[in-house]
Amino acid sequence: MTLLKIGIISNVHSNLYSLMEIYDLLEKECVEFILCLGDIVGYGPHPNEVVNFIKRKHIVSIKGIYDSAVINNDFSCINEGTINSFSVNFTFMELTKNNLYYLSSLPSELIMNFGNFDIKFVHKNPYKSDQDIQEDILVCGYEHTPNKIKVGKGKCIIIPGSCGKPVSSIGGVSCGVLDISNNVYNYKILKCKHLFSKINKDMKMMNFPEILINSYDIDTY
Template sequence: MKIAVISDIHANIYALINILENIDDEKVDTIICLGDLVGYGPHPNEVISMIRRRHILCIKGNYDSSVVDNKYSYIRETPINAFSLPWTVNELREENRIFLENSPLKLTLNIEGKNILFVHGSPNAINEYLLEDGDNTNEIMNTITEDVLVCAHTHIPGIKEFGDKLYVNCGSIGKPKIGRPNSTYCILDITKESGIKAQIKEVPYAYKRTVKDVTMLNFPNELIHSFETGVE
């Protein structure tokens, strides 16, 4: 079975459209989204509508949760979020807020005898950063019962083996932090014969269209710059 894992779209419709076209070329069996559909970007309703229209299985991200709560529940209280949170709350249609509210926090699948846990941040917290070489990542990978942990939230993709367990971070579609304005996502190829193979894909998109939209909407310069550079 071939699964595309996407996350952290952050209301960037141009990046999402581009990635879905790329995924269609890969002829995957299904797509799973690890959340953070909204926040930072200018197209929250368009992004959620596309995810719903494509019937993409989706869990909840920390920014999604904070937008539902309309407070800094799971995001930092920064100048950028002081702009982005209320802007997104005011922009979001009620039907899309309800979709975010009712999305699950995690997902576990058994595929070809392998148990795979999908989370946004970590199994412990929706807003915990699991970096590839973090001490907390090592601790979690040594304690989970599943064979594979697939996460996001950091916006930094990575694949690493921890003994007989596999850590995968799919990165970010709409607001990368890799030093380049490119989307990243992951393809999991799972067979009985070969087990699980994970691949990170990095794909350029027309980021200048996003920059144009956020500029016209008078988004903060620091936020605009992050879309241009792939640096937070």
């Protein structure tokens, strides 16, 4: 029987500490590779460190909407609020030319055929209706809360949540593991605590706006 085990992450948002914690979780699961669904940068204080980690660990990645905003240093795909006005410019100015090029070269989607399953990996669900989904498994980033949604006719939407920007409803950050054989697949969500004290210290040292710092604190935001 042919087997494949994929670790899935998304919405890292320049948070090196949580990315490292999630990576360790996935290594313990003995995944064959890790795939990132975009929004690698933005919000957090570690854009270069996160991109370098992803490249060094050979994490397969696609481009998210925040990545696109940073690459172009504009707000065509995200809103221009207080947080984003600071974050997009900070990240654009902070990233090295090599890392900006890396982000710009990422694809917007990946398609895999494994066993009996057609799988599409995207940042944001491109379909207007769940009934329009053509693949057996649609794996989406964008949403920060993990979920698994069955949409009929054996099709499924998988959402790993955010591995870098915490969600109060799950008490931290999350990722997913997709385990596939020729005929069946299993999916589970992994969660870990968010190390707010570490990233809080870095953001304050870099003079981040208080509203942005608080958005990482699941006890107050």
